[in-house]
Structures are given as C-alpha cells and as structure tokens.
Amino acid sequence: MTADDTFSRLDDDDYPAYTMGRAAEMLGTTQGFLRAIGDARLITPLRSQGGHRRYSRYQLRIAARARELVDEGTPIEAACRIIALEDQLEEAQRINAEHRRSAAPHTAAT
Numbered sequence: 213m214t215a216d217d218t219f220s221r222l223d224d225d226d227y228p229a230y231t232m233g234r235a236a237e238m239l240g241t242t243q244g245f246l247r248a249i250g251d252a253r254l255i256t257p258l259r260s261q262g263g264h265r266r267y268s269r270y271q272l273r274i275a276a277r278a279r280e281l282v283d284e285g286t287p288i289e290a291a292c293r294i295i296a297l298e299d300q301l302e303e304a305q306r307i308n309a310e311h312r313r314s315a316a317p318h319t320a321a322t
Contacts, residue, residue, distance in 0.1 A: 228258040228266035235267040241279050245288075249278050254292040 236243045246265070249255055255274050257265040267275070274295060281291035 224268075225270040226268045228268050228271075230267045230269075230272065232257070232265045232267070235272055235275070238272060239276055239279055241275075245279065245282075246275060248288050249275060249292060252289055252292040254278060254295060 230238070232243050232246055236246055239245075246257075246267070250257060250265070255267070255271040257267050257271065260266055277295055277298075278288070278291045281294060282288055286294065
C-alpha cells in the first residue's frame with residue numbers, strides 16, 4: 213500500500229486508523245473499557261500485523277455511545293445490547309423507507 217492509498221483511506225469510516233491508546237484517549241475512557249465492549253462483541257477491532265487492536269471512526273462512534281450509556285449508570289452488558297437494538301431499529305427503518313419509496317410510484321399509478 214502506498215502513502216497515497218493510506219491517505220485516501222483516512223476518509224473511510226471503516227479504516228482502522230486508531231490504536232487502542234489513541235482511541236481510549238479520544239473517548240476519554242480506559243483501554244479496559246474498549247476491551248470490555250470488545251469482549252461483549254459490540255465492536256471487533258481489527259488487528260495490526262503485530263496483533264495490536266486498531267479502531268475505525270465508525271467503531272469509535274459506537275464506543276462513544278456505549279460510554280454515554282455506562283456513564284448514565286447502565287451496566288456495560290446492557291449498554292451493548294441497547295446499542296445493538298438501536299442499530300437493528302435504524303436498519304429496519306431504513307429498509308422500510310426504501311420500500312415506501314419503491315412502492316410510491318406503483319401506488320400513484322393505480
């Protein structure tokens with residue numbers, strides 16, 4: 213991978229650009245918290261060739277949401293379940309909106 217390839221990937225939300233230490237610092241949390249949400253399978257960080265965890269911006273947004281819930285007093289396991297359910301709801305709403313858009317021309321024509 214060239215330097216140009218690497219720089220172009222920095223805009224990719226799924227590119228694992230952040231080390232565990234940097235991710236924890238950005239979120240204002242501990243590395244142990246990141247390990248815990250990884251153990252709960254909320255996020256699965258990619259691993260560098262040396263085996264170090266690497267996080268994407270998308271994963272950091274999920275981790276930030278988990279931290280919000282935990283800071284409000286929600287147990288970490290429950291926070292992870294809430295986030296998974298929120299994600300499922302968002303996906304279902306997106307699919308429903310697509311179906312409504314695709315059905316609208318057919319309904320208007322009849």
